[in-house]
Amino acid sequence: MAMFSRFKKPEDGVPQRPATMAPVTKPLAAPVAAAAPEPPKAKPKPVAAPAAPTAKAVPVAADKDRKRRERLQDLKVELHKRLLDSLNLAALENAPEASLRAEIAAIAGEALDEMSIVLNKEDRSTINQELYDEVMGLGPLEPLLKDDTINDILVNGPQQIFIERDGRLELSDVTFKDERHLLRIIDKIVSAVGRRVDESNPYVDARLSDGSRFNAMVPPIAVDGSLVSIRKFKKEKLAIDDLVKFGAFTEEMAAYLQAAVACRLNVIVSGGTGSGKTTTLNALSSFIDNSERILTIEDTAELQLQQIHVGRMESRPANVEGKGAVTQRDCLRNALRMRPDRIIVGETRGEEVIDMLQAMNTGHDGSMTTIHANSARDACSRLENMISMSGIEMPIKAVRAQIASAVNLIVQASRLQDGSRRMVSITEVTGMEGEVISMQEIFRYERLGLEPNGKIIGRFNATGVRSHFSERFKQWGYVLPAEIFDPIP
Numbered sequence: 001m002a003m004f005s006r007f008k009k010p011e012d013g014v015p016q017r018p019a020t021m022a023p024v025t026k027p028l029a030a031p032v033a034a035a036a037p038e039p040p041k042a043k044p045k046p047v048a049a050p051a052a053p054t055a056k057a058v059p060v061a062a063d064k065d066r067k068r069r070e071r072l073q074d075l076k077v078e079l080h081k082r083l084l085d086s087l088n089l090a091a092l093e094n095a096p097e098a099s100l101r102a103e104i105a106a107i108a109g110e111a112l113d114e115m116s117i118v119l120n121k122e123d124r125s126t127i128n129q130e131l132y133d134e135v136m137g138l139g140p141l142e143p144l145l146k147d148d149t150i151n152d153i154l155v156n157g158p159q160q161i162f163i164e165r166d167g168r169l170e171l172s173d174v175t176f177k178d179e180r181h182l183l184r185i186i187d188k189i190v191s192a193v194g195r196r197v198d199e200s201n202p203y204v205d206a207r208l209s210d211g212s213r214f215n216a217m218v219p220p221i222a223v224d225g226s227l228v229s230i231r232k233f234k235k236e237k238l239a240i241d242d243l244v245k246f247g248a249f250t251e252e253m254a255a256y257l258q259a260a261v262a263c264r265l266n267v268i269v270s271g272g273t274g275s276g277k278t279t280t281l282n283a284l285s286s287f288i289d290n291s292e293r294i295l296t297i298e299d300t301a302e303l304q305l306q307q308i309h310v311g312r313m314e315s316r317p318a319n320v321e322g323k324g325a326v327t328q329r330d331c332l333r334n335a336l337r338m339r340p341d342r343i344i345v346g347e348t349r350g351e352e353v354i355d356m357l358q359a360m361n362t363g364h365d366g367s368m369t370t371i372h373a374n375s376a377r378d379a380c381s382r383l384e385n386m387i388s389m390s391g392i393e394m395p396i397k398a399v400r401a402q403i404a405s406a407v408n409l410i411v412q413a414s415r416l417q418d419g420s421r422r423m424v425s426i427t428e429v430t431g432m433e434g435e436v437i438s439m440q441e442i443f444r445y446e447r448l449g450l451e452p453n454g455k456i457i458g459r460f461n462a463t464g465v466r467s468h469f470s471e472r473f474k475q476w477g478y479v480l481p482a483e484i485f486d487p488i489p
């Protein structure tokens with residue numbers, strides 16, 4: 001954060017160009033040219049990337065290894081059954097981990113003796129670990145959840161688990177025994193949060209105990225076996241500095257965004273699924289002053305604000321009897337009575353849009369949210385659609401005027417096809433022209449080509465348009481060097 005506080009006007013009130021800023025001549029050339037073509041390859045653990053750490057699979061011995069795993073899998077099912085018979089599950093809750101592991105290893109050992117099966121040391125420790133994960137955790141998902149290099153886990157039926165690592169999807173070599181096994185784990189997750197999933201309630205959202213976001217859909221709606229998606233909760237959220245380092249945007253864009261957030265522009269982070277919207281929103285929130293009272297509203301609490309004065313809310317779906325739902329809109333309406341300085345809605349996706357726009361228009365400026373859309377223009381159409389879907393009858397021009405006066409800035413997040421995530425556009429909403437919302441793009445990501453290895457070559461550039469909010473920035477004491485708005489040819 002300190003890194004970007006340098007654009008703030010000094011206390012004595014004399015606007016100054018910060019000494020550490022890039023040279024006046026060619027302000028963008030150096031950092032951008034260096035940063036742009038490089039996708040975020042400076043990932044923390046590149047060494048761990050190639051082989052899935054969960055299985056001891058070696059590509060050459062793949063077939064042999066698969067057979068071995070199948071054999072162990074069958075054995076594990078049998079041992080698990082016996083374990084469930086002999087373990088006192090209620091007593092397990094409070095038992096220390098070491099004694100539990102010892103207990104499991106002992107029962108498994110006895111059962112193996114009974115079946116006259118001899119395992120080598122490695123297989124035995126694998127099976128003991130997997131049994132422990134079955135009994136106490138989420139079975140085959142457990143090692144994937146523990147692996148910090150994995151962002152997303154996507155299960156397409158029992159035999160296919162994809163993982164996302166470094167922005168790329170890959171098939172893992174972890175599988176479930178069968179659909180029943182998968183269903184049992186799903187059931188374990190959702191029943192822990194007091195919900196149910198079955199043929200009559202075939203899909204469910206939940207949060208894992210580590211904060212990860214979980215969604216499951218079971219047959220018959222899921223045709224080839226249950227579908228599960230997990231967005232891993234990151235304890236260490238990417239901060240502005242990290243995102244700049246990974247090439248998600250430039251320092252100049254960060255300086256602009258800092259001014260925008262600090263000067264209380266209403267910001268929408270737009271993007272496709274998994275494009276980095278929540279991450280961006282979280283990072284942007286770091287520009288909010290510590291003295292402000294912030295209320296956050298989410299369907300699944302993911303945001304981690306650094307400020308001291310934060311009230312967090314999480315909506316709740318209806319229970320099994322269809323009662324007790326508290327929607328984002330309910331939270332938002334209540335939040336307006338809780339004297340917030342700013343309101344942050346994790347994702348606007350429905351009827352809460354009306355209250356969100358109203359909040360932005362009436363005294364809670366500096367509010368932020370994300371929206372699922374492919375461009376700034378598309379984000380506005382999405383807002384329009386949400387308003388009309390919520391049953392409010394208003395002429396389209398009035399709807400657009402409401403949007404235009406509520407929203408000041410739209411930043412577009414995107415996951416490019418090489419897996420890199422970038423802020424591909426920063427666009428200001430400047431008002432209305434006739435029936436159309438007028439906007440101007442200030443920064444954009446320019447694609448220049450493709451490396452042979454599939455990596456995208458590109459750079460961030462200014463469009464040359466001066467900010468509509470320059471005067472406001474100045475009034476609030478944020479002095480952005482004019483050069484950051486100059487395009488590189």
Ligand SMILES: Nc1ncnc2c1ncn2[C@@H]1O[C@H](COP(=O)(O)OP(=O)(O)OP(=O)(O)O)[C@@H](O)[C@H]1O
Binds near residue numbers: 274278279
């Ligand atoms: N610039 C980035 N560089 C590398 N990883 C990133 C970047 N931005 C986000 N990520 C990672 O990508 C994953 C998805 O990010 P995030 O949750 O912010 O996306 P989202 O658009 O909010 O997704 P959803 O649509 O599912 O809500 C996270 O694991 C996050 O840590």
Ligand SMILES: [Mg+2]
Binds near residue numbers: 279
């Ligand atoms: Mg999100």
